[in-house]
Amino acid sequence: MSTRRFTFHRFWAIVLKEFIQMKRDRVTFGMMVGIPLMQLIIFGFAINSDPKHLPAAIRAADQGPFARTLVAALKNSGYFTLVREAATEAEAQRLLQLGEVQFVINIPEDFSRQLLRGERPTVLIEADATDPAAVGPAVSATRALADTVFNHDLSGPLARLRAKEGPVDFRIHAHYNPENITQYNIVPGLMGVVLTMTMVVITALAITRERERGTMENLLATPVRPIEVMLGKILPYIAVGYIQVSLILLAARFIFHVPMVGNLALLYAVSFLFIAANLSVGITFSTLAQNQLQAVQMAFFFFLPSILLSGFMFPFRGMPEWAQTIGSCLPNTHFLRIARGILLKGNGLAEIAPELWPLLLFLAVAMTIGVKRYRQTLD
Amino acid sequence: MSATDYAIDVTGVTKRFGAKTVVNAIDLQVRRGEIYGFLGPNGSGKTTFIRMLCGLLTPDAGSGTCLGYDLRAQQADIKRHVGYMTQRFSYYEDLSIRENLDFIARIYAVPDRAAAVQQSLERLGLQNRSHQLAGQLSGGWKQRLALAACLIHSPQLLLLDEPTAGVDPKARREFWDEIHRLAADGLTVLITTHYMDEAERCHRLAYLAYGNLLTRGTLDEVLTTAKLTTWTVTGPGLRALADLLRGRPGVEQVVAFGNTLHVSGRDVAQLDATIATVRSAQHDWRKIRAGLEDVFISLMDEAKDNFS
Ligand SMILES: Nc1ncnc2c1ncn2[C@@H]1O[C@H](COP(=O)(O)OP(=O)(O)OP(=O)(O)O)[C@@H](O)[C@H]1O
Ligand SMILES: [Mg+2]
Numbered sequence: 054m055s056t057r058r059f060t061f062h063r064f065w066a067i068v069l070k071e072f073i074q075m076k077r078d079r080v081t082f083g084m085m086v087g088i089p090l091m092q093l094i095i096f097g098f099a100i101n102s103d104p105k106h107l108p109a110a111i112r113a114a115d116q117g118p119f120a121r122t123l124v125a126a127l128k129n130s131g132y133f134t135l136v137r138e139a140a141t142e143a144e145a146q147r148l149l150q151l152g153e154v155q156f157v158i159n160i161p162e163d164f165s166r167q168l169l170r171g172e173r174p175t176v177l178i179e180a181d182a183t184d185p186a187a188v189g190p191a192v193s194a195t196r197a198l199a200d201t202v203f204n205h206d207l208s209g210p211l212a213r214l215r216a217k218e219g220p221v222d223f224r225i226h227a228h229y230n231p232e233n234i235t236q237y238n239i240v241p242g243l244m245g246v247v248l249t250m251t252m253v254v255i256t257a258l259a260i261t262r263e264r265e266r267g268t269m270e271n272l273l274a275t276p277v278r279p280i281e282v283m284l285g286k287i288l289p290y291i292a293v294g295y296i297q298v299s300l301i302l303l304a305a306r307f308i309f310h311v312p313m314v315g316n317l318a319l320l321y322a323v324s325f326l327f328i329a330a331n332l333s334v335g336i337t338f339s340t341l342a343q344n345q346l347q348a349v350q351m352a353f354f355f356f357l358p359s360i361l362l363s364g365f366m367f368p369f370r371g372m373p374e375w376a377q378t379i380g381s382c383l384p385n386t387h388f389l390r391i392a393r394g395i396l397l398k399g400n401g402l403a404e405i406a407p408e409l410w411p412l413l414l415f416l417a418v419a420m421t422i423g424v425k426r427y428r429q430t431l432d
Numbered sequence: 433m434s435a436t437d438y439a440i441d442v443t444g445v446t447k448r449f450g451a452k453t454v455v456n457a458i459d460l461q462v463r464r465g466e467i468y469g470f471l472g473p474n475g476s477g478k479t480t481f482i483r484m485l486c487g488l489l490t491p492d493a494g495s496g497t498c499l500g501y502d503l504r505a506q507q508a509d510i511k512r513h514v515g516y517m518t519q520r521f522s523y524y525e526d527l528s529i530r531e532n533l534d535f536i537a538r539i540y541a542v543p544d545r546a547a548a549v550q551q552s553l554e555r556l557g558l559q560n561r562s563h564q565l566a567g568q569l570s571g572g573w574k575q576r577l578a579l580a581a582c583l584i585h586s587p588q589l590l591l592l593d594e595p596t597a598g599v600d601p602k603a604r605r606e607f608w609d610e611i612h613r614l615a616a617d618g619l620t621v622l623i624t625t626h627y628m629d630e631a632e633r634c635h636r637l638a639y640l641a642y643g644n645l646l647t648r649g650t651l652d653e654v655l656t657t658a659k660l661t662t663w664t665v666t667g668p669g670l671r672a673l674a675d676l677l678r679g680r681p682g683v684e685q686v687v688a689f690g691n692t693l694h695v696s697g698r699d700v701a702q703l704d705a706t707i708a709t710v711r712s713a714q715h716d717w718r719k720i721r722a723g724l725e726d727v728f729i730s731l732m733d734e735a736k737d738n739f740s
Contacts (some may be wrong), residue, residue, distance in 0.1 A: 066538030070527065077526040077565075271522040274486050275539045276511045 067285025089247045089297045109156040110137040117165035132191035173222045240305040241392040242365045245385045249359045256335030257348040259286045279427040287332040294328035315395035326412045327388040333419035340426035359385040384415045439464045439620035442496025456643040469634030470624040477643040478624045486516045515582035519593040521574045525567025540585035556580045572603045592623040628725045641735040660722035662696040667715035680706045696726045
């Protein structure tokens, strides 16, 4: 029997113990199932990522029939509710600034004339992009509209004006450069968020709890090695992580009807890395924290950037440079891209490879720090 | 006696926490199969010393062996052969008795684990409670569980840190009977306690105060080397007599035991002289051999003058 090297029986003893303790701690176990459900409800239902009937103002310098057709079509798209008419540019700006309208639609003076000449008049849509998620769907709907809006009006001899790119040029003016967030985007992203939150918090408590309850002294007096304790504590929660992944995927498929074009087995395989990475972070925190409260605080300290800077809440490319740098260091950022890539775009291993190695690197670093920080003595 | 006959053989073991020296250059030799009592007031460094023996703390100075393994270099080997019962209950309260034992048995890779767990449950009379959660046990049962758990891997050395604190007299006696049985089978036991009757059941004793080892040896040796003289007095007005004696030359301790007063001091001549001045036919005065408690209190008072 070796004491210096990793041995399976000691590792397995820890695994079994953790499972029993998990079973006994009903509240925590309930949380592990309850949190994904709650987040699904909040992010899936409460936060509407395809918002419609957004207030819009119109500044029409041209009141001709073509302009009226355009306005009617925008209304019918369901994305805009025309609440105001702005007479001047300044008034339009003020409405946006006050948040009274989400959009201002500017129809230029010689709209009809340009259209008839085939000059593709420019319709400027100014958007309050504070919440890019609110703007994106309306903007894409408008773009789609451009091709067909005048099909009825431009018939017969005017049909030639239905140019390939559309007779009207819609220009969007927004402060952001929003990625197109849809509900399909959020549900896969939720997987990363839920896993980050529960996995880190729960394991952050793993070692501090032993220390607080005094059981650490006993554990340290046995021949068990740090790596055996770490892995033994991580493994049971990997199982829990997979339950969460499955819950979310089921909800995505049957409640939110997210299309799943990619290989689910690949997603499950990659989830292993991601879950393990988060667990290692939790374990590392629990070797640093003095008590359980501190451990939870550290976990939230990690959770916040993971949710805010990973591209889950805000479009990643729309964030400032520094935020993107921080985001790139977080496993959630890479996992989100992988999950969305596999589910929505049908990405394979080759496509997700650039996101895989940062995950691996993160896992290795977190695990090393955790094992190094795990003290084998009480001093 | 060769070195390997010692289960514990350390010299100069020292531990400091910050500027405070908690264990100060302690030498200790414990023979195999011996029950060694470790006594001392609260905060004297008993727990700290034991933690160094089983590799939980690294000594700042000193060296030695535990079961023949080097205290610094072979901590892993020491851990495999030592059973350590912590002062505070440190098994999993949310695991049942059986699950706790099973966990420890797995950690030590005990051969034929199921049988070992069953046997240890039976020996300690825990088999009817084996499915009870450890957290729901009373203090006495927790102590039995802890003893069972630290014996499950058949250690050669037991380090017991105040195992009987808060345990009733009958359970304590049974516990000590068990300890003596184990020692008879060749197990070495180092045990800390605050109870004098338990100290008297040890083969050898060591007394620690302020991190310093003040005395050690068999009960007789400790009592003899202390050179403490004790008088007992019975009769009326003992309170007044006690007040009269305190602080007088040669009188170091005046302690009431029920209807008896114990008056002790190290300087026999001075003590006897003082007593002669207060002695009367009213009281019955007898010179007795000083008890262990008197000796320890005397040692502690002396240490207070020397070390603090
Ligand atoms: N980790 C630590 N850091 C700082 N001081 C410590 C630490 N552990 C113990 N001490 C101090 O060392 C001294 C000795 O403590 P120790 O627990 O060894 O005493 P003890 O003899 O076991 O006492 P008791 O009979 O109350 O159990 C105490 O003053 C204690 O405050
Ligand atoms: Mg102690």
